[in-house]
Amino acid sequence: MSGQTAQRESDSLAERIALEVERTIARSIKGVEYIASPAPAMGASPRELVLKDGTLNLYHYHPMSDEIYRVPVLMVMATTNKGYVLDLAPGQSLVEFLLRSGYDVYMIDWSPPRADEKRLRLADYTDRFIPDCVSLVRERSEQDEVSVLGYCMGGVLSSIYTASHPGDGVKNLICFTTPIDFSQMTLFQKWADRRFFDVDRLVDATGNVPSEMLFQGFQMLRPASQVAGQVNLWDNLWNEDYVKSYRMFDRWGMDMLPLAGEYFRDTTKKLMWENGLYHGTLEVGGRNVRLADITVPLLHVVAEHDHIVPRDASKPLIELVSSEDRQEVVLKGGHISVAAGANASKRMWPKLDAWLAERSV
């Protein structure tokens, strides 16, 4: 090692130590603030509840643009999670981005199902809730067509609905990280193995499947990540943006919803065990659901590092539909970061806008 290089390294090390000392002081101050302050408010965009039917809530967001595209957008949230992940905070909200870009945005967001809603089946979601909402959106907007955007299981429900209700006026279908080939969700498959997993017993005993049980299932996919997340949080306590973002995602991740018992039984048997959506053998409400019956323009956004819905599980959607106008976008990021947060705002949202804008007139 030359003398010059050694000098540079020693200077650099001294600078790094000085920086770490500064950060340690900042960590102590911010750490107290972190513990003392309440959780950040989320779901920031102004909205109005326009339909409530038990577990179903349909919200209409107030437009933020002087003129809007002709076709309204109906977002369908995953049944296990709350919709505020797509509306985290001003500047970090997909909903806000769409509103400012000139879209008329509605969202189906779910509440914990009531005890008597344990009887809700998959068909109640795809043949009642979504059609009711599409119909109301069409009526309120005085338009015949609606773009439907589904996130994760919301994408599954939207795909089933679009395939089985061809005359309902779906103009465009957008899916985020949507599983189709459930045999490729290897760990979930293993845990729900019908030789060991007695779904009937679980649903009969619990009614609605508790959110704690679902939360544990998701946590088990990456058991070390919670500890590593805490270590990284401590490391970045000096950084206000990091802490804010961590708290929002952490709160959302833990804020899971229970699932209606019969819906859980249906999805376990028909999707996990029989893989009916992939094989084209799925029956919902007495109708055969074939993805090949989807002919509307389709955009599927998938994440390269999705640990919940692996690439192989989401890939078949684009292959199985009959739409001439179809596009799959694979982006860097994970299951959540592909749709929400700072990276999504740079990567995915502009792509979504570019695709949707020309199909919304």
Add this chain to the structure above:
Amino acid sequence: MPDKPPLDPFAAWRDMVAQWEKNVNQLANKSMASDEFSGSMNQLMNVMLKSQQGVSEAMVKYLATLNLPSRQDLLALGEQLGSIESQLNRIALLLERQNRHASPAVARKTPPRTKRPLPRTTPQQPS
């Protein structure tokens, strides 16, 4: 020859944490993907459900002896309230629809649906 990157123990520590997380997740996923793990996990769940059911049945009898409502009774009450709430929501929706048809000017608070996409060559910007 390029210089070696300067020594940074803090970056090395962060790399170590990231590597630890990756290795533990990989190892755990591998062991959790076995029949043995799935079998034991579900067996444990069945035992828990059975004991929960036992406690629940005993509790119903106990509450009945004390002449107190059980969880089932409260759920039935909740179901009735839920049904009333749903009916009210339906009535509210019908009224809103009628109101909208009666005074369309009130209904059309939304901006005009005339927006067109920007030309492809121009970078897309929120308006």
